[in-house]
Amino acid sequence: xxxxxxxxVVLGVGLHPFGRFPEKSVTELGRTAGLEALKDAGVAYKxxxxxxxxxxxxxxxxxxxxxxxxxxTGIPVTNVELAxxxxxxxxxxxxxxxxxxxxxxxxxxxxxxxxRGMLGFGQSVGNAMRFGAAMGLAILPGEYAMQAQRHMAIxxxxxxxxxxxxxxxxxxxxxxxxAQYQVPLTLEEVMSSxxxxxxxxxxxxxPTSDGASAVILCSEERARRYTTKPVYLVESMGATPIYMPGxxxxxxxxxxxxxxKVYEKAGVGPEDVDVAQCHDAFTPGEVLTVEKLGFxxxxxxxxxxxxxxxxxTGKKPMNTDGGLxxxxxxxxxxxxxxxxxxxxxxxxEAGPRQVANAKLGMIHNAGVGGIQxxxxxx
Amino acid sequence: MVPLRSGMMRxxxxxxxxxxxxxxxxxxxxxxxxxxxxxCIACGQNGLDETDLSARGKVWTYTIARxxxxxxxxxAPYAVAVVxxxxxxxxxxxxxxxxxxxxxxxxxxxxxxxxxxEDEEGNEVVSYKFRPV
Numbered sequence: 149x150x151x152x153x154x155x156x157v158v159l160g161v162g163l164h165p166f167g168r169f170p171e172k173s174v175t176e177l178g179r180t181a182g183l184e185a186l187k188d189a190g191v192a193y194k195x196x197x198x199x200x201x202x203x204x205x206x207x208x209x210x211x212x213x214x215x216x217x218x219x220x221t222g223i224p225v226t227n228v229e230l231a232x233x234x235x236x237x238x239x240x241x242x243x244x245x246x247x248x249x250x251x252x253x254x255x256x257x258x259x260x261x262x263x264r265g266m267l268g269f270g271q272s273v274g275n276a277m278r279f280g281a282a283m284g285l286a287i288l289p290g291e292y293a294m295q296a297q298r299h300m301a302i303x304x305x306x307x308x309x310x311x312x313x314x315x316x317x318x319x320x321x322x323x324x325x326x327a328q329y330q331v332p333l334t335l336e337e338v339m340s341s342x343x344x345x346x347x348x349x350x351x352x353x354x355p356t357s358d359g360a361s362a363v364i365l366c367s368e369e370r371a372r373r374y375t376t377k378p379v380y381l382v383e384s385m386g387a388t389p390i391y392m393p394g395x396x397x398x399x400x401x402x403x404x405x406x407x408x409k410v411y412e413k414a415g416v417g418p419e420d421v422d423v424a425q426c427h428d429a430f431t432p433g434e435v436l437t438v439e440k441l442g443f444x445x446x447x448x449x450x451x452x453x454x455x456x457x458x459x460x461t462g463k464k465p466m467n468t469d470g471g472l473x474x475x476x477x478x479x480x481x482x483x484x485x486x487x488x489x490x491x492x493x494x495x496x497e498a499g500p501r502q503v504a505n506a507k508l509g510m511i512h513n514a515g516v517g518g519i520q521x522x523x524x525x526x
Numbered sequence: 527m528v529p530l531r532s533g534m535m536r537x538x539x540x541x542x543x544x545x546x547x548x549x550x551x552x553x554x555x556x557x558x559x560x561x562x563x564x565x566c567i568a569c570g571q572n573g574l575d576e577t578d579l580s581a582r583g584k585v586w587t588y589t590i591a592r593x594x595x596x597x598x599x600x601x602a603p604y605a606v607a608v609v610x611x612x613x614x615x616x617x618x619x620x621x622x623x624x625x626x627x628x629x630x631x632x633x634x635x636x637x638x639x640x641x642x643x644e645d646e647e648g649n650e651v652v653s654y655k656f657r658p659v
Contacts, residue, residue: 267596282530282642283653284591284600285618293589294608301587301631346590391567393557394614396586 153247157371157378158524159364160189161488166359166476167328169261174206177360178214178259181481185255185362186218190374193219196364197251200226200242202234202258203480214257229480230386231515232429232472234258235361236483240384240520242365253366258485260478262356289353292430293345295398299436300347302447307347309450311338313431314352314473316459321470323500326485328357328476352431357476361484363491377526379494381487383414384522400427401519403440403512411442414523418442422506423493424464425486427514428471434458437512438466460503468493468501483520486511494526530599530642530653534561536578537652538639544581545639545654549615550574558613582659583611585633590626599642605629609656623657634659 162184164177178201186193196219201211211227228238235258242254267288280286287293299305315335321327333351341350371378387406389397411417418441426437435449443464444452452458458466469475469489472482490509492498498506508525527537535545550559552566553575560579565572588607594600605621607629621629622640635656642651 265596280531280618281595281597282599284595284598284604284620285606286597287589287591287595287606290589290591290595290606294587294606297589298587298631343590343592345592348589393568396608396610396616398587398608 154249155368156243156246156381157366157368158381158487158491159253159366159371159374159378160185160187160191161364161491162186162188162362163326163485163488164360165326166357166478166481166485169358172358174203174210174259174261175213175217177261177358178257178362179217181259181360181362182214182218182255182257185364189364191253191364194221195253196221196223196255198224198242198245198254200228200238200254200256202228202238202256202483203260204229204231204234205260205262205479210259214259230520231517232427232477232479233483233513233515233518233520234480235363236384236486236511236513236520236522237386239363239365239381239483239487239522240386243381243384246365246367252370253364256363256365256484257360258362258481258483259360260480261358262478264356267356287345289345289348289430291398292432293348295436296347296432299432299450303450305435305450308335308339309454310347310431310435311335311349311352312454313428313434314338317428317467317471317473320460320468320501321474324469324475327470327474328355329470329474348430348432352473354429354472354477357478359476359478359481359485361481361488363484363487377495379491380525382523382525383410384520385410385413386518386520388518399436400514400516403437403514403519403521406519406521407441407512410521410523416508416523420508421464421510422508423468423490423503424466424510424512425471425490426466426512428467428473429477429514431473433514434466434471438464441510441512460501465503468498468503479515483513486513487522487524490524494524527652528645528649530651535654541639543639544637545652546581547579547617547637547654549577549579549613551577558615560611560615560617579613579615580611582634582636583609583617583656585629585631585635586610586616587631588621588629590629607635607656609635620655621657622655
């Protein structure tokens with residue numbers, strides 16, 4: 149998104165609970181979230197001028213299947229895939245069109261139905277040959293586990309620092325009626341669950357999930373018809389890895405670099421962030437990302453999390469709804485769910501999860517294929 | 527012997543020899559890449575020289591897979607590492623002939639031929655792993 153152009157408001161948000169719904173189709177999941185967002189926004193489906201559908205493992209044409217559940221008004225529907233960041237990227241595309249004055253109001257629906265068990269990293273999410281699946285190299289938790297091992301070797305981060313992310317996530321999830329897991333876990337329970345890829349135990353890995361999210365974006369001028377307290381999508385930008393000769397980087401994209409760009413464009417800094425969402429597919433996601441977003445110094449993510457700074461009552465509340473770990477992770481739906489929670493926080497509608505005086509929120513969403521960082525504010 | 531993935535390594539002449547990883551080297555700016563590629567990302571040169579990469583490197587990071595991932599011919603538990611070669615390239619590989627509890631960042635390792643499976647014609651399908659020096 150560039151400077152200038154119309155401002156973008158997040159007018160409505162909605163979710164289908166995350167969890168296991170074997171009897172429900174993607175269209176049913178998407179429809180539920182879509183209806184909730186329309187009701188939340190106070191608009192009718194006929195007001196939507198373009199649809200964007202974030203999904204990863206559903207077939208071609210899924211976007212239309214879902215939007216047709218809501219109506220058949222001839223609007224353009226686009227399928228957007230960025231693995232676990234699909235609906236975040238879809239929101240950026242919708243916002244860009246609104247900024248350019250092409251549409252006044254768009255809807256983004258994110259959806260996924262997933263089978264159980266470790267994701268075939270080299271099969272459904274990526275190319276098996278390229279990721280060396282047969283060689284034993286395509287271990288999705290392995291990427292985060294390897295980042296954690298190096299972080300421990302260089303900075304002295306402890307295994308329990310990573311595990312604490314899951315303790316907090318599950319405590320927050322227990323306050324979220326849409327979350328896949330709503331049961332708090334102790335540190336002992338997290339660390340003694342079976343090891344998947346050292347140092348990551350089972351409860352430090354997000355589940356596979358079914359679920360959907362929906363977000364309605366509109367122009368600032370249009371939003372005035374419906375609300376006196378708009379929540380703005382101030383900035384949303386994406387990136388892919390930047391090659392640095394001689395340097396090794398395991399993460400999905402240049403998070404610190406992109407965060408800096410987004411802060412500059414939004415005219416804010418890390419000190420202005422009141423509440424955030426980050427990609428905690430596995431616990432190192434939060435420990436490493438708080439450093440890259442500038443919430444603490446490089447190397448200090450472990451103690452930062454351990455000391456409670458990312459709790460709802462902490463300095464930088466992170467993943468207040470349970471995150472990927474506890475809220476769940478239907479890949480295509482997660483971006484929209486991150487936006488949903490930030491919007492609820494900024495509106496003061498987060499109930500027992502409410503962060504006091506939340507005015508500015510930040511979202512970091514990652515996927516195999518790139519990252520997306522967004523800033524929202526009232 | 528046939529390679530599991532083509533274009534990654536040169537097979538040794540005998541089953542007890544070492545494979546050699548095939549990399550690219552930019553003739554303009556001397557940056558190395560693995561696996562081989564067409565274009566230099568550092569300077570944009572189109573067309574890179576084929577080069578043999580070092581047999582030894584250091585563990586840049588690692589993890590221990592405790593659950594056999596989908597599609598893997600290697601059974602858990604096993605160590606997988608990002609090995610950094612002197613050419614400043616990163617090679618992901620399974621570590622073999624190693625006590626899992628002893629794997630450390632910085633460990634010196636060398637390449638070795640690994641038998642992965644037999645194909646339908648009875649050929650041995652091989653790949654590369656690294657083992658402690």
